[in-house]
Amino acid sequence: DIQMTQSPSSMSVSLGDTVTITCRASQDVGIYVNWFQQKPGKSPRRMIYRATNLADGVPSRFSGSRSGSDYSLTISSLESEDVADYHCLQYDEYPYTFGAGTKLELK
Amino acid sequence: QVQLKESGPGLVQPSQTLSLTCTVSGFSLTSNSVHWVRQPPGKGLEWVGAIWSGGSTDYNSALKSRLSISRDTSKSQVFLKMNSLQTEDTAIYFCTRSSYTTGLGYWGQGVMVTVSS
Numbered sequence: 578d579i580q581m582t583q584s585p586s587s588m589s590v591s592l593g594d595t596v597t598i599t600c601r602a603s604q605d606v607g608i609y610v611n612w613f614q615q616k617p618g619k620s621p622r623r624m625i626y627r628a629t630n631l632a633d634g635v636p637s638r639f640s641g642s643r644s645g646s647d648y649s650l651t652i653s654s655l656e657s658e659d660v661a662d663y664h665c666l667q668y669d670e671y672p673y674t675f676g677a678g679t680k681l682e683l684k
Numbered sequence: 685q686v687q688l689k690e691s692g693p694g695l696v697q698p699s700q701t702l703s704l705t706c707t708v709s710g711f712s713l714t715s716n717s718v719h720w721v722r723q724p725p726g727k728g729l730e731w732v733g734a735i736w737s738g739g740s741t742d743y744n745s746a747l748k749s750r751l752s753i754s755r756d757t758s759k760s761q762v763f764l765k766m767n768s769l770q771t772e773d774t775a776i777y778f779c780t781r782s783s784y785t786t787g788l789g790y791w792g793q794g795v796m797v798t799v800s801s
Contacts, residue, residue: 578745611787613729620778620791621721621729627785664729668787671734671742673719678728 579604581665583676589684590660596652600665600676605646609669612641612650615662624663625650657683686710688718688779688792695798696769702797706762706779713737713755717782718762720753722775723794730775734782735762769799 580603590596600610610628613621623632625641628648638653652659660683665676692704706718713735720732733743735753743751752765762779776794783789 609787613788615729620794621788622791623787623789626787626789630786632786632789666729666731666787668782668784672744673731673734673788675721675729675731 578672579606579667579670579674581667581674581676583665583679585679586677587680587682590655590681591684592655592657594655596655596659596681598650598663598665598679600648600667602646602648602667606667606669608643609667610641610643610648611666611668612648613664613666614659615664621664655681686781686790688781688790690777690779690792690795692777692795692797694796695800697801698770698799700769701765701767702769702773702799704764704777704779704795704797706764706792708760708762708779708781711781713757713760713762717784718755719780719782719788720762720764721778721780721788722773723778724772724775732764732777771799773797774799 582601608628612625615621628643629641640651642649660681663679687709689707717736719734733753735741741753750767755762778794780788780791
């Protein structure tokens with residue numbers, strides 16, 4: 578199975594920060610990476626598809642990038658509503674696999 | 685609009701079988717795949733399995749021996765059955781619609797399943 582190694586597991590952040598979360602794939606997954614935002618008690622919300630494409634309704638301060646087997650989600654000028662858990666997913670190959678998640682917390 | 689809703693028992697006894705239903709609307713099961721994802725309390729997301737538009741299935745390697753996913757297209761329902769439940773299977777179970785190009789998009793609200801005697 579493909580492993581998605583996500584880092585960091587948690588991050589203490591301030592409003593206005595630029596935040597970057599990374600997932601490293603254990604083998605080639607091409608562009609088939611999702612990023613999800615999840616708030617307490619809610620279902621995950623897709624933020625990014627195909628590694629770099631913004632999902633409908635997602636603010637432009639979110640962006641996705643790829644460098645080799647490393648996939649990153651960047652939030653520019655963090656707002657309070659962005660404080661949440663974030664998860665990556667590879668959907669190139671079955672079984673699909675998620676990263677372990679990143680929890681953003683306000684300082 | 686696209687909607688998915690999970691239903692099932694909140695409490696299951698250890699060693700028993702879990703049966704969950706995902707009822708969908710706004711799209712056809714013969715044109716879309718539906719996946720199950722679970723999340724233990726306070727932990728990350730785990731992909732459980734999927735049923736494709738053609739009816740074939742794929743499963744999490746670690747759960748494969750205990751898991752079955754099926755559907756009733758006439759009722760727009762997808763079913764998950766998992767046997768020999770253990771406390772580690774306690775989780776919120778979500779169903780979600782997938783597209784090959786865009787991944788997991790629409791999600792249900794999830795259903796909490798507790799495995800306990």
